[in-house]
Amino acid sequence: MGEQEERGDEQAQAAKASLVRLMQMGYPWQKAVTTARLHISRSTAYRWMQGVQSRGEAALLDERHGHSTKLREDRRQWLVATCRANPQMPSSEVQAALQEQFGITVSIGHLNRVRAQFGVGNHRGRAKKNSQHHLLHRKPSGKRVLAHCCWSPLPARQA
Secondary structure, X not given: OOHHHHHHHHHHHHHHHHHHHHHHOOOOHHHHHHHOOOOOOHHHHHHHHHHHXXXXXXXXXXXXXXXXXXXXXXXXXXXXXXXXXXXXXXXXXXXXXXXXXXXXXXOHHHHHHHHHHOOXXXXXXXXXXXXXXXXXXXXXXXXXXXXXXXXXXXXXXXX
């Protein structure tokens, strides 16, 4: 991150803190937004105020820039290590563990995309429902054919 971007982040955080202070002093949210020179919705202003009340100034840090940054490097490393240690772990359990470990909620769809990207998905080796995959084997030529098993087709009807 460049110096200019850092300064922009610091200014943005200062503006958010100013907005929250103004709202805590009783300013209406529109006046606080205008004074802090921000362009945000009412719900965002109140969400920031609630965040500061529950988590302090750390709530004003901008940690989300879309799904990819929700899983920053430390969180991605944890995800990959966890899924490599337990490759069949369902994404719903990974989602719950991320919530517990880091306090973030990541959608199942995004988790599945990230797991696939790093090759730690839990879908490898699973046969689809009603498939005959388990009845297939490969010939030395590499061609897949149905395996011989204990059943055989009905005998042809004799006339």
